[in-house]
Amino acid sequence: MNNPVVLITGGLTGIGRAAAVAFARKGAKVVVAGRRDEVGKALVKELRSLGSEAEFINADVRKEDDVRAMVDKTVARFGRLDVAVNNAATEGDRGLITDQTPESFAATFETNVLGVVLSMKHEVRAMQAQGSGSIINISSTYGHEGAAGASLYVGAKHAVEGITKSVALEVAKSGIRVNAVAPGPTDTGMLTRFTETAENKAVLMRQVPLGRLGLSEEVADGIVFIGSDEARFITGHVLNVDGGHSAN
């Protein structure tokens, strides 16, 4: 697959941004989706300087009209959609179950679960039309383990992994692979917000056998691999890119 067309939601910061840069370096045509025009335009400039025919699309993954337009614009611009990285997510509200509300639940699940569902719905539509494609949903090690004080985020990421496997079964016959990448603690703005204190961050770091926090670029290399033809016989898998966090 030379110069694949890649769509990345939540593509402006953190792991999404690193994935955009990694795909651009491989010669991909990259569409980054996000909600901040200025940041998006600046990133597109950077991606183009790497030789990629990049575009930015303003989209909120919680809104189906936005998501439909995001996919349609990508196909209109580049003629196809080869790889989709559903990365847009929120850390939500940390807190005990007794503190949660319908509002806090919705705030976490609308972006992290509904966003992935809507994105896949429209990406699959485009990929089925061409008979091929690779979808990568960004989960978390919290997609298959528990964490006190993070039940909503943990629950949402568990949902992402279950949906990933189910859709993998649904669309295999159309030549579409669906996998998840599960980062461990990764040094991003989200982790800083999520952990709140340096001590909390240090506790997470001590759970990583390789002895430090992951970098967005390291997770991005895992995303590029699982999206590529090298991973042609892998579908429905959750790839941990976590420095061994899940093994500890």
Next chain:
Amino acid sequence: MNKLNGKTALVTGASRGIGRAIALALAQGGAQVLVHYNSNEKEADAVVAEIRKDGGKAQKVGADLRKPDGAHTLAKQVRAIVGDRLDILVANAGISKSATIEDTTVEDFDNLFAVNARAPFFLVQQLLPALCKGSNIIFTSSLAARASVGTLYAYAATKGAVDTLVTHFAAALGPRGIRVNAVAPGVVETEMSNFTKTEAGREVTLGMQALKRMAQPDDIAPVVAFLASDDARWVTGESIHVDGGSKL
């Protein structure tokens, strides 16, 4: 390409099947490959010749991993060639035997565990002095480790042991900067697989896979090449399911 330039690699069970494809893929990436064989010396010679024909570096190493000191003997030969640095250890050699619970003999059980579980354990132990920061270990596990397929009880248990070693070795060796992972293929078209030899076996295979084609060794090898490379520098403790989405 050439992601493995300057690296040294040992691939056990490399004379045919999946191991052969792995040896060729690592060599194609630029690694110097030690091609281990037990009884198929001529086939090992052919793999070495094929690598050299393409300008790569390879040599054969023979050892019977059923013997209690088989791993020790092999490690000595490897150390004599690579000295104090082995970058990539692929413990792939395996044997399989289909038998009902009633028909499984103590001898078969012991042979399966000797080659599939004991040898990888002691190969890691004996080569540890040559495994450095940045080195990595890759085991060949199996779909059978986590799902019931065929009458492979003793074989499946050996692969369960392999997955357990991945988890524990990754946690133990992470602080030394050594990564430990596995690939877990499902049914692959090799001489070892009984499933691929009959129409019924193929039907069962395609019935449990999301992707509706039989896997080839070349579908597995690029995943090992990824794990062996620095692109996977944040991946450890992982068993990648390369099984076309089996038993999701």
